[in-house]
Amino acid sequence: MQRREFIKTTCLTCAGTFAVSAFLAACKSSKYITNYTNENKKLSIKKSEFFVAEKGNQRSLKNILLKPAELQFPIVVYKLSDTEYKTIYMQCSHQGCELNAFETALVCPCHGAEFNNRGQVTQGPAENDLKTFVTTHDNENIYIQL
Numbered sequence: 001m002q003r004r005e006f007i008k009t010t011c012l013t014c015a016g017t018f019a020v021s022a023f024l025a026a027c028k029s030s031k032y033i034t035n036y037t038n039e040n041k042k043l044s045i046k047k048s049e050f051f052v053a054e055k056g057n058q059r060s061l062k063n064i065l066l067k068p069a070e071l072q073f074p075i076v077v078y079k080l081s082d083t084e085y086k087t088i089y090m091q092c093s094h095q096g097c098e099l100n101a102f103e104t105a106l107v108c109p110c111h112g113a114e115f116n117n118r119g120q121v122t123q124g125p126a127e128n129d130l131k132t133f134v135t136t137h138d139n140e141n142i143y144i145q146l
């Protein structure tokens with residue numbers, strides 16, 4: 001490989017890496033909640049947890065994270081619509097690493113598997129979908145059966 005070609009290839013790779021990293025960082029949810037109840041492994045979360053105040057405005061989140069004491073890994077609750085929520089266990093179905101949750105996907109830092117916000121595999125090496133939990137809701141709360 002010629003020096004010029006090497007530099008060009010390397011720079012494009014770096015630029016791509018930074019662009020993807022910036023995109024994912026911008027989309028990554030960082031809101032862990034601790035304000036929920038847990039009665040007989042049935043979690044109850046206020047729907048208002050999906051809103052954050054920013055500069056005087058309310059912003060709606062696509063997901064929230066929590067770590068119930070009885071689970072080894074956190075769970076992520078995705079708001080798919082006003083009437084549909086999906087709760088996903090954040091353990092990779094490939095070899096068990098903890099996943100990173102983004103606005104519309106989960107990504108494994110170990111070998112790069114990706115899953116959509118329903119827990120379905122979209123990119124290997126994982127072959128199986130993620131564990132999910134039965135999730136219901138009423139006007140005020142979301143209920144998750146662990």
Ligand code: FES
Nearest residue numbers: 092094095108111
């Ligand atoms: S443990 Fe997640 S891709 Fe291998």
